[in-house]
Amino acid sequence: MHELGVANDILGIALSEAERNAAKKVTSIRLRVGVMRAVEPENLSFLFGHLARGTPAEGAQLEIVEEPVRIECAACGISEARSFTFACPRCNGPDISVTGGDSLSILSLDVDT
Amino acid sequence: MEAGGNARIEVERSILESADEAATAIRALLSGQEIYALNLISSPGSGKTTLIEALLARFDGKGGIAVVEGDIETEIDAERIRKHGVQVRQINTRSSCHIQPSRLLSVLREMDLSKTRLLLVENVGNLVCPAEVPLGEDARVVLLSVTEGDEKPLKYPLVFRTSDLLVITKTDLLPYVMFDVDRVRRAARAANPAVEIFEVSATTGAGMSALLDRIEAMRAAKKK
Numbered sequence: 394m395h396e397l398g399v400a401n402d403i404l405g406i407a408l409s410e411a412e413r414n415a416a417k418k419v420t421s422i423r424l425r426v427g428v429m430r431a432v433e434p435e436n437l438s439f440l441f442g443h444l445a446r447g448t449p450a451e452g453a454q455l456e457i458v459e460e461p462v463r464i465e466c467a468a469c470g471i472s473e474a475r476s477f478t479f480a481c482p483r484c485n486g487p488d489i490s491v492t493g494g495d496s497l498s499i500l501s502l503d504v505d506t
Numbered sequence: 507m508e509a510g511g512n513a514r515i516e517v518e519r520s521i522l523e524s525a526d527e528a529a530t531a532i533r534a535l536l537s538g539q540e541i542y543a544l545n546l547i548s549s550p551g552s553g554k555t556t557l558i559e560a561l562l563a564r565f566d567g568k569g570g571i572a573v574v575e576g577d578i579e580t581e582i583d584a585e586r587i588r589k590h591g592v593q594v595r596q597i598n599t600r601s602s603c604h605i606q607p608s609r610l611l612s613v614l615r616e617m618d619l620s621k622t623r624l625l626l627v628e629n630v631g632n633l634v635c636p637a638e639v640p641l642g643e644d645a646r647v648v649l650l651s652v653t654e655g656d657e658k659p660l661k662y663p664l665v666f667r668t669s670d671l672l673v674i675t676k677t678d679l680l681p682y683v684m685f686d687v688d689r690v691r692r693a694a695r696a697a698n699p700a701v702e703i704f705e706v707s708a709t710t711g712a713g714m715s716a717l718l719d720r721i722e723a724m725r726a727a728k729k730k
Contacts, residue, residue: 395603395635402521414515424521429664431634477663479696487696495664497522497638502515 396432399497400440406499407450416504419450423501427460427494428475462494525639528607532642535614536625541572542725543625545641547665548649549658550631553675555583556708557649557717558626562590564718570623574613576605576630583628593617604635607642624725633658637665645670645724652676652685659693666697671704673717678707 403422411419426432438455445451461473466481467488474482474491481489520526536543546554558573565571573594575583584596595613597605610627619625627643629636640646648669650658653676659666666672672694674687687705694701702720706713 395638398602398606398635399521402524405524406517406519406521410515410517410519414513416513416515420512429667430638431664477667477697479660479693489696491667491697496520498520499517501517503512504515505512506509 396437397440399432400437400444403441403455403499404444404448404450407453407502408448410499410502411449411504414504414506416502416506417449418505419453419502420505421454421456421503422450422499423456423458423503425458425460425496425498425500427496428462429477429494430497432457432497458500460494460496463492465490465492522639525607528611529640529642532607532611532614535611536642536644539619539622540728541619541622541625542728543627543641543643543645544721545627545629545636545643545646546649547629547633547636547646547669548631549633549651549654552631552649552651552654553673553708554628554631554649555586557647557673557675558587558628559590560708560714561624561626561718561721562587562592565624565722570621572617572619572622572625574605574610574625574627576628578603578630593622599630602630602635603632604630604639605641607639610641624721633662633665637662637668644728647671647673649673649675650690652679652683652687655684656686656689659690659697663697666694666701669698669701671702671717671720674703674705676707676709677705677712678710 407419407422434457461475464472464474466486468486469484472483480487548554571592573587575596578599581596584594587594597609646669648665691703704717706717
């Protein structure tokens with residue numbers, strides 16, 4: 394249920410940005426979500442929709458841009474993956490470092506003015 | 507912006523910014539008083555409270571330990587710790603599956619930490635959400651009991667990637683369960699090459715003094 398806290402924070406930021414920009418209604422919210430964050434999009438949208446009822450963000454769509462993890466493999470160089478891994482997804486080499494994939498941010502809002 | 511139209515507002519703000527700010531405030535509060543803080547994370551029933559009790563027994567009489575217990579409901583853990591005569595607060599998180607740094611910050615502000623040198627924060631029992639939310643701790647400790655299975659670092663990589671210590675608990679039960687300690691060690695090191703790994707049994711006492719020594723050394727190293 395950690396999506397509940399995330400949904401609440403998204404709503405708070407969206408409403409404050411909308412108010413600051415004198416927008417009447419938020420229609421869409423673009424998010425960047427790292428694959429390491431274990432955020433389930435359907436659950437997040439459901440909870441957001443529930444929390445946003447009666448606010449200017451009611452009915453806003455969440456558009457999620459997935460951020461992969463970055464893999465540096467000693468054998469074959471840099472690649473990306475959609476989940477954490479203990480071996481290189483390209484060459485199966487074990488000597489890798491996995492970074493990134495931990496973003497959780499709002500990129501932009503589409504609003505009615 | 508013109509009324510009656512639509513527009514895109516570029517935001518580029520971290521959703522965790524308020525949590526990050528609170529964690530920074532906690533770090534400042536603790537550093538100002540030379541308090542070393544551990545964030546204890548594990549599945550329910552892996553031995554977080556038992557480790558806290560072992561630390562309390564080890565440093566009994568010296569004082570200087572304060573405890574914050576996180577649970578969705580009940581004061582059971584706080585009552586268990588209170589029997590040891592130390593300062594303890596219970597945070598009930600209700601619908602939230604982890605301790606929010608803002609909540610911890612307000613609890614710490616209510617506590618008398620003037621004699622505290624070691625703060626133990628027991629997070630809500632699960633391996634997912636607590637891993638995502640730093641509490642301003644000096645070190646993060648993840649506990650994994652051998653009854654949970656040796657695939658946990660593969661299933662919950664974030665907590666293993668972000669923890670400084672991995673404590674494998676209940677090792678006295680190893681003869682009765684399918685748990686490959688070397689497999690866990692390999693997977694944990696792949697997720698975090700710097701992780702320090704301890705194997706302990708609170709029942710037999712095996713490995714406990716090495717772990718407690720290490721925690722004491724980490725705490726002492728922070729003291730200016």
